[in-house]
Amino acid sequence: MTVHFPFQNSYSALPDSFFARVAPTPVAAPRLIKLNRALAVQLGLDPDLLETPEGAEILAGKRVPEGADPIAMAYAGHQFGQFVPQLGDGRAILLGEVIDKDGVRRDIQLKGSGPTPFSRRGDGRAALGPVLREYIVCEAMFALGIPTTRSLAAVVTGEHVIRETALPGAVLTRVASSHIRVGTFQFFAVRRDTDAIRQLADHVIARHYPELLGNERPYHALLAGVVARQADLVARWLLVGFIHGVMNTDNCSISGETIDYGPCAFMDTYDPAQVFSSIDEMGRYAYANQPRIALWNLTRLAECLLPLFGEEQEKAIEQAQEILGAFPDIFSKAYQAGLRRKIGLFTERDGDDALIQDLLDAMAKNQADFTLTFRRLGDAAGDPAADDARAQFMDPAAFDEWAKRWRERTALEPQTAAERRxxxxxxxxxxxxxxxxxxxxxxxxxxxxxxxPFEELVKVLAKPYEDQPEHAAYADPPLPDQRVLQTFCGT
Structure with a gap:
């Protein structure tokens, strides 16, 4: 049998200004190193066929499957605050769209599949390291319950790419609700193409916000919808210690998914100013800055949508500001509710926010591990004698002082200690x-x-909330000589 993708392409039916038609560049000797079989089934694909040599050739871009309409999407973007009027998919090609088992339209994109008209003198290829990093992290995010793009497959190409040195080449097959970004709207806004902005907005509403169809003010409602999803998304990032690393507007998804895992990282010790990305020299996208940057990005989206709000510019600006003004409250409610759950509070009382902030302050001062402190706090909730959370603090007395207040507060809750844990x-x-x-x-x-080692790590991260005693070492923070201080974009 031949590998079949049930493509139903809608984005490539938009005007030619939205993309460039370009086929993937064939590679020498593709070899499948990882297939996400469960995701393949969810997409209506046959995993057994995808694991054949023909499947590997498709997933590497050497063979274009029937029904595909390969395109590189156009977009612009603010990169570290500086606007670039034309970016686009420089090393990614959208093969097409499929409707998954839940009726959701999903993009299937090859990342590292060769040059496109948007490559800006780049080779359009990807090295193996960044492909594996994206596979690992986005699938971990999915298991953590955070909206994200997914990884369907990773393939080595049998060729080398030249970065600082020669590295094995690879292709990632990425799956997303769509690859439409704030920067996609910016691409047309800078060209004053209001018709294209309207077409794009209508496409986004139909695809991602169908509940807005027929709304009296659909474009206002669209902005509000994106604001709400981004506020919730960034709150979820902070609750697991995730740092995106490159929150440019071209990496801000309209669907509300986490997209583009370049120099991303998870914190070990808690530090609100933590930065890992080697290219974020000023700390613009530090851990605690992410909510502010998300709002900044959304403000750029609002600017693009203003022509659709009405002819009176001042009124349109006022309306956009009102919608954007909801972001801090939406974010704060999601973040604070998440923090209450993390310390075992099921109701909301005066003083809870201060109690939580005092814990975070003590964690920062004592270089406590973010993930293990909260996980071990669950053990302490079930057994007052458990001291693993206490052991995360350089000065255990700082934890003791806080824990006394925490136990007094949890005593006001109706749950048993076991239920709380x-x-x-x-x-x-x-x-x-x-x-x-x-x-x-x-x-x-x-x-x-x-x-x-890659296979085992992926397996462990697929069940992040389970104890997995046989893999306990994967929960350990790094030893001093194991610490990774910088992560890299990989382009």
Whole structure:
């Protein structure tokens, strides 16, 4: 049998100004190294066929499947605050769209599949390391319950790409609700193409916000919908210690999914100013800055939509500001509610926010591990004698002082200690993609063609809220000589 993709393409039916038609560049000797079989089934694909040599050729871009309409999408974007009027898919090609088992339209895109008209003198290729990093982290985010793009497959190409040195080439097959970004709207706004902005907005509403069809003010409602999803998304990032690393407007998805895992990372010790990205020299996208940057990005989207709000510019600006003004409250409610759940509070009382902030302040001062502090707090909720949370603090007395107040507060809740521990463990992961673990599996693959560590890490991260005693070492923070201080974009 031949590999069949039930493509139903809508984006490529938009005007030619939205994209460039371009086929993937064939590679020498594609070899499948990882297929996400469960996701393949969800997409209506046959995983057994995808694991054949023909499947590997499709997933590497060497063979274009029937029904595909390969395109590179056009977009612009603010990169570290500086506007670039034309970016676009420089190393990614959208093969087409499928309707998954839940009736959701999903893009299937090859990342690292060769140059496009938007490559800006780049080779359009991807190295193996960044492909593995994106596969690991986005699938971990999915398991953590955070809206995200997904990884269907990773393929090595049999060719090398030249970065600082020669590295194995690879292609990631990425799946997304769509790849439409704030920067997609900016591409047309800078060209004053209001008709295209309207077409794009109508497409987004039909695809991602169908409940707005027939709304009296659909474009106002669209902005409000994107604001709400982004506020909730960034709150979820902070609750697991995730740092995106490159929150440019071209990496801000209109659907509300996390997209583009370049120099991303999860914190070990808690530090609100934490930055890992080697290109974020000024800390623009530091951990605690992410809500502010999300609002900044959304303001750029609002600017693009203003012509659709009405002819009176001042009134349109006022309306946009009112919609954007909802972001802090939506974010704060989602974030604070998440923090209450993380410390085992099921009701809201005066003083809760201060109690939580005092814990965070003590964690920062004492270099406490973010993930393990909250996870071990669940153990302390179930057993007052458990001291693993206390052990995360350089000065355990700082935890003791806070824990006394916390126990007084939890005593006002109706749940039993066992119920509280279960609920806390359901929101506080044991396992995250720790940077040193990710780097170790990348080095094993790149240097030794050894994918066993990669496979095991992916397996562990698929169940982040389970104890998995046989894999307990994956929960450990890095030793001093294992710390990863910088992550890299990989382009």
């Amino acid at each position: 279960t609920a806390m463990n359901a929101v506080n992961p044991m396992f995250i993609p720790r940077n040193h673990r990710v780097e170790a599996v990348i080095q094993a693959a790149v240097n030794n063609d050894d994918y066993a």
